[in-house]
Amino acid sequence: MTRVLIVSNGVPGRPGVLTDALHRMRESGALVTLVSGAPAEKVALPGGGAAVHALRPAKQLPRPDKRAYPAAGKGRKLWLRARHDHRLRGLVRAADVLVALDQHAVHTVWQFARRNRAADAVFGLAPALRAVATRATEPGRYRLRRVLRAGPSPAVAAEALGERVDRLVERVARKGAGRRVLRDPRGRRAWRLLLGAPLLGDERRLRWTERVAGRLGELGLPGEAGLVRAAAARRARPSVATADSLEAAAQAEFAAGRIPVFLREAAAAQLHLADRALARDDLAEATRRFAKVIPLLFNRAVHFDSLTSPSARDPYRYLGDLHASATGQALAAPRGRRVPAAAPPAGRPHRLLFVTHTNVYFLTEIIERYRNRPDVEVRHLELTADPEVTLLGKQTGRLIRHQLSGASDYGDALRQVFAPDLAWADTVFVDWCLGHAAMLATLDPGTARVIVRLHSYEAFTVFPHLLDLSRVDDLVFVSEPLREFATAAVPRLRGPGAPRTPVVTNAARLDRYRRPKPDAARFTLGLVGVGAIAKDPRWAFQVLRELRRHDERYRLVLIGKDLDEGPNPTSAAYFADYAADLADLEGRGLLRRTGQTDDVPGALTEVGVVLSSSVRESFHLGLIEGAASGAVPVVRDWPFFAGQRAGARSIFPAGWVVRDPAEAVRRILAGTATADVWRAAGAAAAEHALATWDWSVTAGQYDELILGERLSPGPGSGAAGPPSAAR
Structure with a gap:
């Protein structure tokens, strides 16, 4: 008896042709079983020409196959449903002829043939009928073939062994990602080493990374989760899956109010995909991928809603992947101009x-x-x-x-x-x-x-x-x-061909800030502008608290628009602490807010010490205005620029700049020791501000910059000097 196994992806088409073929196979003494991807009740075979075996539904697949199923093609999906069917294995081993009824069944029949090398594997009913007829006329030949080709091919045996090893490894990995292991620093360190290992496949690396990082997040260790992702990203080959996984994880970190430690790796993965798209001239994809880089590298939570910035520490390194990428270079490529800039013709304005x-x-x-x-x-x-x-x-x-x-x-x-x-x-x-x-x-x-x-x-x-x-x-x-x-x-x-980079300070009419101050202003600290986290008003609060340990007469006034909660959890966290400080200091009568005002000179008449508490500033006009009013200036050494050659001390006299709140307190106490000392210090600050930054001094620099007019020698020109320019 010849056993025939017919495989169909769904309900067989052309039922009349199939019925006729089954009838002819039965006449040749064949026993036929139809394996279908459709439910058994939907497969109607008139006259009971064959037994029907319906495959298990996809939802019953083992975990690895269920994970692979959605992305697989139709032929691969049919095989995933068939490979773990124990009853079907027996039918395959006993079969003499394996038949793919449609193109989506070919892969499954090929896999069956690898496991039963004695059977004939064919595509279509006509070849199947010929194979059945041949076996009926030469039965002895095929009995010998079944003896000589018993069992699966060596490749199948190797694959089966590999799958067993994989299942064992996966079980070990699942246990290794347990809470007990991940609570131990040694366990976390081992995972970082493993996920950064060169021989670990990227599909497994990505899967394990998400599993371990997710568990670390559940344990309240988001920083460790970020380190795990960074370790894996540095080793993984760039791919769409890796890039999208890192981007999604980074956005989740931002949403939780944290700065991702793998931020550069996430951006680099998107830049790599942008470069690949650019190389094949897919500008739409290159644009889409580069657009994903912007909310990563330039996220406002990183630079504007935090008191530190990775770019401030080392801007060249932080943006190194952007500068090295082909897309970044294409965007920055000079397109030039046909003619150079020219002076305007004479005879008109x-x-x-x-x-x-x-x-x-x-x-x-x-x-x-x-x-x-x-x-x-x-x-x-x-x-x-x-x-x-x-x-x-x-x-x-x-x-x-x-x-x-x-x-x-x-x-x-x-x-x-x-x-x-x-x-x-x-x-x-x-x-x-x-x-x-x-x-x-x-x-x-x-x-x-x-x-x-x-x-x-x-x-x-x-x-x-x-x-x-x-x-x-x-x-x-x-x-x-x-x-x-x-x-x-x-x-x-x-680089060569770069524009000139002159330094010209902001235009400010500082003479209007020179107004008399009452004696009581001596003990009032002022902060002009607190509407951004970069102003870090909480540093000023700390100065006030430490100052009052020496003298309880000191107060603080905030001038300008107030800080708001901001658009993200990072800014909201700072605002919550800021609001708590405000409630405490205002409740004790130590702090007052003027709100937005059009009369900053009037508000500054009550300020005896003006602070710059910012983490970064370009120039800090509010501080300059306070100094021009005769307040004693105290400038925090802006942390964003403190590690540079040029920092706050390159703008202001060294005596104005302090390293920390303790040094600020010492400067304030010294500068306000007596009324005479305070007024003298304020007058010196005002004189310096007016001689250096007043519009009467800097206007000539703008004439030179904009109109090309050279500064004429005369009073004040030496103090201001020409615009500082560099290439």
């Missing part, structure tokens, strides 16, 4: 274009100065005045795609926005190095000279890395520490 995007606070005095000059004609392009242009400014993905392609509808839209004013202008002054600066630099500016001013905020965003520096003549900084940091974060600024 100098045409000066200011380009802004909402924030014009630091431009007020500058715009007013040039509007009042008869030899200058001023235009002001405020991009948020047009809703359509505002929308373009929010489409960073389209900007990236345009930068990669060099031509796009987006670029055409930007040309309509900027081209008329660029053609008109002799000099363009763009305040804030954000998206609007990169948008403008997509156009060749012709003969117009382009100046972009970078404040502290932008140095921690992606936009300086999207700015075509070959179309910028001067990238202006308001302080030396900021320039040093930015040139480390954007190394193109130190």
Whole structure:
């Protein structure tokens, strides 16, 4: 008797043909079993021509196969359902002819043939009928074949052994990821070593990483979970699965109010995929992957809602993967200009274009100065005045795609926005190095000279890395520490063809802050501006508490918009501590808030000591205003820049700068020891501020920067000096 095993992925098609074939097989003495991926009740075989064996449903598969099932193709899915069916194994071993009824059954029949080498394996009913007929005419030949080819192929035996080993390893790994092991530092260290081992397959590495990291999270050890992910990411080959897993884990960390320790690895994985897409000219995918890098490397929780920043510690290393990536280099590639910037023709006013995007606070005095000059004609392009242009400014993905392609509808839209004013202008002054600066630099500016001013905020965003520096003549900084940091974060600024990088301080009319102070102001500390976590008002609270241990007359006033809770758990955590401090200090009458005010000079008349408690600043105009008012300045050595060659001490006199709250207390006590000492110290600070930073002194620097007018010798020019420039 010939045993025939027919395999179908679902309900067999063409039932009449199948019925006829089964009838002919029975006439040849064959015993037929139909194996179907469909439920048995849906398979109707008239006349009982064959037994029907329905495969188990996918939900009953063992864990490894159930995990692989969703991503498998139809042929592979059928085999996953068949391979662990014990009754079917017996049918396969006894079969003489194995038949794939449809193309999705071919893989399963091939696997059966590897386990029963004595059987004939065919595709389709006609070959099956021939195989049955041949066996009926030569039965002895096939009896010998069954003896000689008994059992599975050696490859199947090796695979079975490998699967047993894998199951054993998985059981050991599951036990090793138990709470008892992971609570022990030695167990966690062992897992980091294992997940970083070179011979561990990436599929298993990723699976085990998620298992261990998830368990560590349950144990309240999120930092250890991050270290595990970082160890695995450094060894894993870049892949979509690895990149997406790291990105999802990073976003989960941010959502929980933590900064991922594997942040750079997550960004590097996305950059690798962007580079691969760029190499095959898939600009849409390259753009999508690079867009995922931005909320990782430049996440506001990392740089703006925390008191530290990995970029501040070593900006070049932190952004090293971005600078090394092909996509990053393509975005930063210089496109140049057809002609260099040229001086305006004689006989007409100098045409000066200011380009802004909402924030014009630091431009007020500058715009007013040039509007009042008869030899200058001023235009002001405020991009948020047009809703359509505002929308373009929010489409960073389209900007990236345009930068990669060099031509796009987006670029055409930007040309309509900027081209008329660029053609008109002799000099363009763009305040804030954000998206609007990169948008403008997509156009060749012709003969117009382009100046972009970078404040502290932008140095921690992606936009300086999207700015075509070959179309910028001067990238202006308001302080030396900021320039040093930015040139480390954007190394193109130190390369050939880079724009000039002058330092010109903010424009400020400081003479209006010189007003009499009452004697009671001597014991009032002031903080101007607390609306950002970078201002770190809690450092000022600590100074106040330590100061009052020496003298309980000291109080603190906060001037300006108050800090809010912020958009993420990181900022919310700082705000919660800040609010608790406020409640304590206000409740005891030690702190007062003025709120937003248009009369900062009036508010400063009550301040005897002005603080800069910030972790980072570009210039800290509020501190300068306080010093100009005659308050004794006390400047924290801004931690973001403290490790640089140029820090707060490169802006202010060394005596103003302190390392910690204890040194701040000593300076305050010394500077307010008596009324005469306090007034003398305040007068010296005011004199220095007015001689160094007042608009009457710095205006000439802007004339040189914007109009190319050289400073004429005279009173005050030595104190200010020309703009500090570097290449």
